[in-house]
Amino acid sequence: MIRYLAMYFGSIIKGVKSLLKGMRLTGYYFTHHKEIITQQYPENRDNVPMGDRFRGEVVMLHNESNEHRCTGCTACEIACPNGTIKIISKWEVNAEGKKKKAIDQFVYHLGMCTFCNLCIVSCPTDAIVMAKDFEHSSYDRKTLTKILNKPGSKIETGVE
Amino acid sequence: MNIFEPENKKLVESEQDFVVNVGPQHPSTHGVLHLKIKLEGETIKAVQPHLGYIHRSIEKMSEAGSYRQFSYLTSRMDYLSSHMNNQACALAVEKAIQVEVPERAKVIRILMAELTRLASHQLWWGAMGLDLGAITPFFIGFRDREEILEIFEDTCGTRLTMNYVVPGGVMVDLHPDFQKKVVAFLGRFKKRIKEYDDLVTGNIIFEQRTKGVGVISAEDAISYGCSGPVARASGVSCDIRKLHPYDGYEKLEFKECIETEGDCFARYKVRMEEMKESVKIIEQLIDNIPEGDFQAKTKNVLKPPKGEWFTRVETARGELGVYLISDGTMKPYRVKFRSPNFSHVSALEHMSKGGKIGDLVAIMATLDLVIPDVDR
Amino acid sequence: MYDFSGVTRGIHEFLSGHFSPLGVTLWEMVIAGVVLLLSLVLIAFTLGYMERKVAAFMQLRLGPNRVGFRGTLQIVADTLKLLFKETFVPQAADKMLFNLAPIIMVVVTMLSLAPIPFTETLQFYDMNIGVFYVSAVTSIGVVGILMAGWSSNNKYSLLGAMRSGAQIVSYELSAGLSIIVIVALSGSMQFSEIVQSQANGWWIFKGHIPVWIAFVVFLIAGTAELNRAPFDMAEAESELTAGFHTEYPGMRFAMFLLAEYLNMFILAAIGATLFLGGWMPLHIGNLEGFNKVMDFIPPLVWFMGKTFLIVFIIMWFRWTFPRLRIDQLLTLEWKFLMPISLVNLILVALAVILGLHF
Numbered sequence: 034m035i036r037y038l039a040m041y042f043g044s045i046i047k048g049v050k051s052l053l054k055g056m057r058l059t060g061y062y063f064t065h066h067k068e069i070i071t072q073q074y075p076e077n078r079d080n081v082p083m084g085d086r087f088r089g090e091v092v093m094l095h096n097e098s099n100e101h102r103c104t105g106c107t108a109c110e111i112a113c114p115n116g117t118i119k120i121i122s123k124w125e126v127n128a129e130g131k132k133k134k135a136i137d138q139f140v141y142h143l144g145m146c147t148f149c150n151l152c153i154v155s156c157p158t159d160a161i162v163m164a165k166d167f168e169h170s171s172y173d174r175k176t177l178t179k180i181l182n183k184p185g186s187k188i189e190t191g192v193e
Numbered sequence: 194m195n196i197f198e199p200e201n202k203k204l205v206e207s208e209q210d211f212v213v214n215v216g217p218q219h220p221s222t223h224g225v226l227h228l229k230i231k232l233e234g235e236t237i238k239a240v241q242p243h244l245g246y247i248h249r250s251i252e253k254m255s256e257a258g259s260y261r262q263f264s265y266l267t268s269r270m271d272y273l274s275s276h277m278n279n280q281a282c283a284l285a286v287e288k289a290i291q292v293e294v295p296e297r298a299k300v301i302r303i304l305m306a307e308l309t310r311l312a313s314h315q316l317w318w319g320a321m322g323l324d325l326g327a328i329t330p331f332f333i334g335f336r337d338r339e340e341i342l343e344i345f346e347d348t349c350g351t352r353l354t355m356n357y358v359v360p361g362g363v364m365v366d367l368h369p370d371f372q373k374k375v376v377a378f379l380g381r382f383k384k385r386i387k388e389y390d391d392l393v394t395g396n397i398i399f400e401q402r403t404k405g406v407g408v409i410s411a412e413d414a415i416s417y418g419c420s421g422p423v424a425r426a427s428g429v430s431c432d433i434r435k436l437h438p439y440d441g442y443e444k445l446e447f448k449e450c451i452e453t454e455g456d457c458f459a460r461y462k463v464r465m466e467e468m469k470e471s472v473k474i475i476e477q478l479i480d481n482i483p484e485g486d487f488q489a490k491t492k493n494v495l496k497p498p499k500g501e502w503f504t505r506v507e508t509a510r511g512e513l514g515v516y517l518i519s520d521g522t523m524k525p526y527r528v529k530f531r532s533p534n535f536s537h538v539s540a541l542e543h544m545s546k547g548g549k550i551g552d553l554v555a556i557m558a559t560l561d562l563v564i565p566d567v568d569r
Numbered sequence: 570m571y572d573f574s575g576v577t578r579g580i581h582e583f584l585s586g587h588f589s590p591l592g593v594t595l596w597e598m599v600i601a602g603v604v605l606l607l608s609l610v611l612i613a614f615t616l617g618y619m620e621r622k623v624a625a626f627m628q629l630r631l632g633p634n635r636v637g638f639r640g641t642l643q644i645v646a647d648t649l650k651l652l653f654k655e656t657f658v659p660q661a662a663d664k665m666l667f668n669l670a671p672i673i674m675v676v677v678t679m680l681s682l683a684p685i686p687f688t689e690t691l692q693f694y695d696m697n698i699g700v701f702y703v704s705a706v707t708s709i710g711v712v713g714i715l716m717a718g719w720s721s722n723n724k725y726s727l728l729g730a731m732r733s734g735a736q737i738v739s740y741e742l743s744a745g746l747s748i749i750v751i752v753a754l755s756g757s758m759q760f761s762e763i764v765q766s767q768a769n770g771w772w773i774f775k776g777h778i779p780v781w782i783a784f785v786v787f788l789i790a791g792t793a794e795l796n797r798a799p800f801d802m803a804e805a806e807s808e809l810t811a812g813f814h815t816e817y818p819g820m821r822f823a824m825f826l827l828a829e830y831l832n833m834f835i836l837a838a839i840g841a842t843l844f845l846g847g848w849m850p851l852h853i854g855n856l857e858g859f860n861k862v863m864d865f866i867p868p869l870v871w872f873m874g875k876t877f878l879i880v881f882i883i884m885w886f887r888w889t890f891p892r893l894r895i896d897q898l899l900t901l902e903w904k905f906l907m908p909i910s911l912v913n914l915i916l917v918a919l920a921v922i923l924g925l926h927f
Contacts, residue, residue, distance in 0.1 A: 045905065048397035052890065058391045059329055059627040059889045070336050071631045084346030085368065114262040149265040149356040154364060155493075163350060213724045221807040235728070235895055324807045326798055326892025332628035398799060398891045550728070550808050551894040 083165055088148040091118075091141055092164040093181040100189040101182055103160035105136040109152035117146045135188055143169060144177040158192050210238075217246045221324045221554045224564030226538070228553075235549045240542040248568040255528040260286050260360060260495035263525060268354035270532060271566035273313040274508040276305045279358040284439055284504040285517040286360035289497035295486040298362030299441045300478050305345075305357065306506075307471040308375070311382075312341040313509035314468050317561045321461070322393055324558035325402055330392055337385055340378050347371065360495060362488030375479050379472055386468065394465065403457035407544040407556035410455055417543065418536035421511025422463040423560060427455035433507035447474050460559040496523050510534055510561055534566040574690045605693070609679065609831060616830040617644040619877070620884055627888045654819035659722060662816065666720035671817065671824035673713035678831040681706040685838045686760050688848045688868040699760040700752055703839060704745055707794070710832065711737040714796070714803060717825075718813040729812025732895055733803035737794055739902040744790035746910040750783040750917045751843040764847035771846035779917045784844045786910050791836040792883050793898070795829065799890035802898060833880055841875035848872040 062068055074081070095101050105122040123137040139161075153163055161181070171177060211232040217225040225246035231239040251270060255263035264282035268275035280302055287294060294302075319334025342352040347368040349355040357364050393399050409419070414427040424431045432449040434442040450466035452459035499521045505514040511533025520526040537560045545553045580600065584593045618633070618641060625632025633640030658664055684699035686692040696702055711734055718730020752758055755766035766772075772780050793800035804812035814825045841847060848868035852860045893901065 051395045051397045051400075054391045055393075055396055055889045056885055058388055059885065062629060063623065063626045063885075066626065068629055069626070069631055070339070070629050073631075082343075084343065084348075084350060086348065086350040086365070087346060088350040112261070114258050114265060147265065147354070148351055149354075150350060150364060151261065151265070151356070211724065213728075220810060232728075235732075322891065326801070326805070326807060327890055328624070328798075329628050329888050332630065336629055392889070393891070396891065398893055398897075401897050402891060402894055549894055549896065551805075551892070554808050 086163065087165045087167070088150060088163040089165045089167040090143055090163070090169065090179075091146065091152060091161050091181065093139060093161050093183075094159075095183055095186055096189065099183060099186045101160055101186050102158045102189050102192045103136050103139060103182065104158055104188065104192060105134055106157065108155045108157060109161060112151040112155035114149065114151065115145045115147060117142050118152060136182055139181040141179045141181050142177065143179060144174060160192075215553075221557060222564070223320065223557075223562055226562065226564045226567065228541075230550075230553065232550070237545050237548055237550065237553055240545055240553070242538050242541060244538070244568050246568065247565050249565075251569045252528055252530060256525055259523050260290075260497070260525065263528065264359065265354075265356040267530070268356055269565060270530065270569055271508055271510060271513070271534070271563050272353055273316060273563055274306075274309050274510065275354050275356075276302075276309040276358055277506050277508040278513060279356060280306060280440070281504055281506040281508075281513050281515045283358050283360045284506065285502050285515040286495060286497070288502045288504055289500065289517060289519055290360070290491070290495055292361055292489045292491055294362050294440070294489055296441075296483045297485040298487050298489070300482050301363050301367060301487065302358055302440050303442065303445070304375070304475060304478055304482075305363075307474045308341050308344065310471045310509045311468055311475075312338045313561075314464050314471075315341075317464060317509075317558075318389060318393070321558040321561075324554050325399065327393070327399075330389075333385075333388060333392065337382055340381070344371065344374050344378065347374065359488070361491040362486070364488075366487045367482070372479055372482070375475065379475060379479075383472065386465075389465070394461070400458065402551065402555050403461060403559065406457045406548060406552045407559065408454070408456045409540060409544050411453075413540070413543060414455070417540035419511070419540055420533050420536065421507065421509075422450075422460055422467065423511065423533075423537055423540075425450060426452045426459035426463045428453040431512065433505050433512055437505065439504070439506060445474055445477055457555050457559040464561075494523050496521070505531070508533065510563065510566065511537070530569060532566045532569060534560075534562050534564075537562065538567050577690075601693070605679070605682070609682070610827075612834050613827050613830040614644045614648075616834060616880065617826070619880070620830075623881065623884045624888050627885075648823060651819050651823040656820065657818045659816050661722040663720035663722070666716045667816075668821070670713050670717035670720060671821045671828070673716065674710060674828035675824050675831075677706060677709045677713065678828045678835065681835050682831070684760050685835065686764055686842065686847055687872055689761070689764075691869065692761065695759065695761050697757075697759045700748055700758045700763070700843075703835075704741070704748060707832070707835070708737065708741055710828070713828075714813050717817070718803075721813070721816040723816050725809040725811070725815050726813050729803045729805065729809045729815075732805070733796060733813060735895070736796070736800065736802055736898060739899055740790045740793040740800075740906075743786050743902060743906040743910045744794055746907075746914055747783040747787040747790065748839075748843060750779060750910075750914055753914070753917050753921050754780070756921075760842055760847075764842060764849060767846040767849050770852070771844065771849065773844045773846075777920075779913050779920065780844065782909065782913045783917075784840070786906050786913070787840055787844070788879070788882065790902075790906060791840065792886055793902075795832050795836060795883070797829070797833070797883060798887040799892050800898060801887075801892060802895055805892060807892075833883060834876065837876045837879035837883065838872075840879045841872065845875040845879075846871075847875075 072082075093101050093103060105120055107120050110118045110120050119140040119142075120136055121138040121140065122134050124132050125135040126132055148163070150163065153161060169177065213230050213232055215228040215230055216222040217227040222228065227243035227246060229241040229243065230237055249269070251266050254266055258266070264279050264286070267278035267282050270278055315334045315338040319331035322328070322330025322334070345355060346352050348365070348371055349357040409417070409423075409427050411428045414424045414429050419427070419429070420431050428451060430436070430449060430451060433439070434447075435449050447470045448466075450463045450470060452463050497519045500519055502517045503514060505512055512531070513533060514531030516527075516529040516531070517525055518527040541556065541560070544556050548556070581593070581597065584596050588596060621640075621643070622632045633643035636642040636646045658667055681703050683694045684692070684696055684702055686695070714733045715730045718726040718733070721727075751763065751772055754772060755763045757763055757766070769775075773784060796803045804814070809815070814822055817825060848871050850860075850863040850866060850868070850871050852863060
């Protein structure tokens with residue numbers, strides 16, 4: 034009988050103790066507001082903490098004189114699992130009078146992209162990179178189809 | 194015609210049977226799992242899972258991609274252990290094209306896999322608390338997971354579906370800050386894991402809810418094909434990292450966490466122990482990542498010979514098998530994934546029969562179901 | 570000094586100058602009703618905001634902080650949103666009961682607010698069986714839950730309602746027994762007299778261990794009667810989606826929420842009145858200076874402070890603990906709380922007879 038009572042009250046005390054332990058933790062967090070980890074998103078838009086290699090969207094690099102490094106080899110188009118990239122090429126006559134293949138439009142369907150990075154890895158001339166912009170939401174699907182080479186841009190000299 | 198009619202007839206034996214549809218939209222099924230449960234009062238008489246709500250035919254889609262392309266899809270199977278899924282595919286392709294992976298890549302793979310395991314278990318811990326009615330653990334679990342995801346974001350560029358482990362090694366080299374950040378995180382996490390114990394492990398309500406609930410014996414666990422923490426909680430030694438080491442797990446010192454009770458609390462303890470073991474594994478490797486290439490030299494287009502290969506890895510949920518058939522072209526002829534959660538769902542009825550609705554929720558929580566992994 | 574009697578007398582004299590005695594009574598009832606409703610809504614809003622903030626800070630979040638100053642108007646915005654939602658009734662529902670259930674919940678809650686003394690003079694109806702009245706009226710609330718669960722014609726709702734029925738019937742016992750402890754000590758069921766009996770010290774201080782036990786039992790049983798976590802079997806989000814109010818949209822759902830918050834307030838107010846001295850300020854022995862300072866704080870602030878302390882404890886429970894299973898819930902009541910409060914009542918009865926308390 035005594036033993037049973039001791040067990041009965043022992044279980045109550047043990048249970049209450051375990052509950053108080055949890056309440057101590059939540060009480061600690063309630064009083065220590067510096068532990069809060071929430072970020073205020075639209076306010077901190079200018080300095081959202083983001084990894085250096087964040088995959089936001091594919092962009093083509095252009096230098097100051099509006100030149101890119103894309104030769105139009107379609108390695109990225111082949112590497113893409115979703116058909117996100119479509120390269121439309123044209124024939125250009127260079128300074129020496131030779132006909133040479135160049136890109137007319139580098140079409141990038143952002144809506145289909147899964148950001149797998151395979152195109153970036155496959156590019157032999159490092160013409161395209163991943164940019165950090167991530168606010169892609171749009172009311173019109175057309176805006177998600179982008180042409181990555183800027184109008185009037187040319188291929189950088191020396192890139193084969 | 195109602196396509197569910199035949200199943201309904203099976204489940205409903207008389208007019209008195211009380212059949213409740215749990216899911217496909219239900220807070221505790223963690224996705225679109227549809228369970229039909231037959232109740233008598235609060236007691237569960239039968240459980241019938243219905244699958245297919247998130248079937249994306251990943252196996253079929255894999256046949257359309259090249260050997261470099263298909264593995265990124267597997268990140269979307271068990272999205273909480275996407276590194277390990279990619280690793281399983283990479284191992285299969287490497288076995289097929291017979292490429293030796295550089296040491297550095299192997300170590301990076303293990304580091305990433307163990308970090309993923311930690312993140313996955315942290316999420317499971319929080320979500321389990323949520324299922325059992327405690328909401329605060331969810332946020333504490335997510336706080337710690339967030340730090341791991343930030344480490345992933347630094348190196349891989351994405352947080353959930355990384356596509357970082359590729360045939361031949363890893364996609365890019367580690368971020369220069371990787372080592373520093375991981376060490377800092379481990380230091381914090383080792384202190385924080387005590388909070389997990391304070392808030393949930395010792396809690397009397399939690400113990401009452403999980404002890405002796407959803408018991409599955411070792412024999413049943415084996416015959417249902419359970420693996421990972423679920424089988425280990427029943428006393429089955431099934432850690433692929435120990436039994437069939439890959440990528441250099443054989444060189445590491447870690448314990449296979451085994452409990453014998455087979456109930457929800459044992460599964461909980463196994464996962465908590467695994468977190469501590471993962472921390473140990475990472476600590477062994479983080480200070481001596483070998484220098485060298487992060488990727489083996491491979492051809493641009495992978496073309497394995499005709500043949501069949503099978504590889505398996507231990508994901509956070511259990512054993513993931515990849516069965517690859519090649520017909521000698523540049524695309525796989527057939528890819529079959531053996532996913533751990535599919536087997537666990539089949540054991541659900543066995544575990545929850547005779548329990549209450551609350552028990553079913555606790556069992557689902559400790560099985561750690563990821564529905565896209567069940568359906569694929 | 571901090572008294573509303575001047576205001577009420579002023580209103581009474583103003584009305585008497587313009588209307589016949591019957592008209593005065595009617596107008597006074599209308600004014601009292603409007604004031605009551607407004608204060609109830611204000612209390613519910615405060616509790617809603619408090620719950621969100623408490624939950625947020627315990628969960629490493631910031632909580633609402635966009636609408637109004639530090640998110641204080643968030644709950645108003647949410648109420649407006651709910652007002653504009655379609656009041657949808659499921660086709661197979663029992664329409665009359667479905668519409669009646671939330672009204673019953675709110676009406677019951679308002680009824681039970683009548684005898685609670687906010688201050689010495691601010692009390693709607695000081696009846697001599699106040700404690701009995703409150704415990705009788707609050708138990709009607711379960712009828713509302715059962716009606717909601719039954720009329721929704723939804724399996725989850727039905728399960729939730731049945732759970733709630735079993736739960737409230739059981740926990741009413743130990744809540745009642747722990748209230749009787751105070752009734753025995755103070756020798757009255759009238760709230761004003763119970764408060765007066767604590768003029769020389771709150772029961773929690775002068776009642777020794779039995780009152781402590783009664784207070785803890787009251788808190789647990791009260792939380793269970795409120796259907797709040799860790800005893801939220803009737804809602805049980807992860808098991809029954811939303812339990813008895815799964816099918817309720819818009820403003821009807823908001824009425825359930827209103828009833829829940831007001832019930833929480835009433836429970837805390839009863840706890841504060843019975844155990845913590847109601848609007849009585851804290852006095853310590855012969856420290857004259859300290860007592861003077863304490864007297865300077867208005868009684869309404871004392872009452873609200875104590876009430877919100879208990880509310881905070883109940884919220885603290887909710888955001889820390891996992892939910893119990895239905896059978897464990899009943900085990901806790903019948904095997905632990907009931908026997909303990911029965912033994913406790915005998916101890917208190919002995920103490921009262923032998924004059925052991927001061």
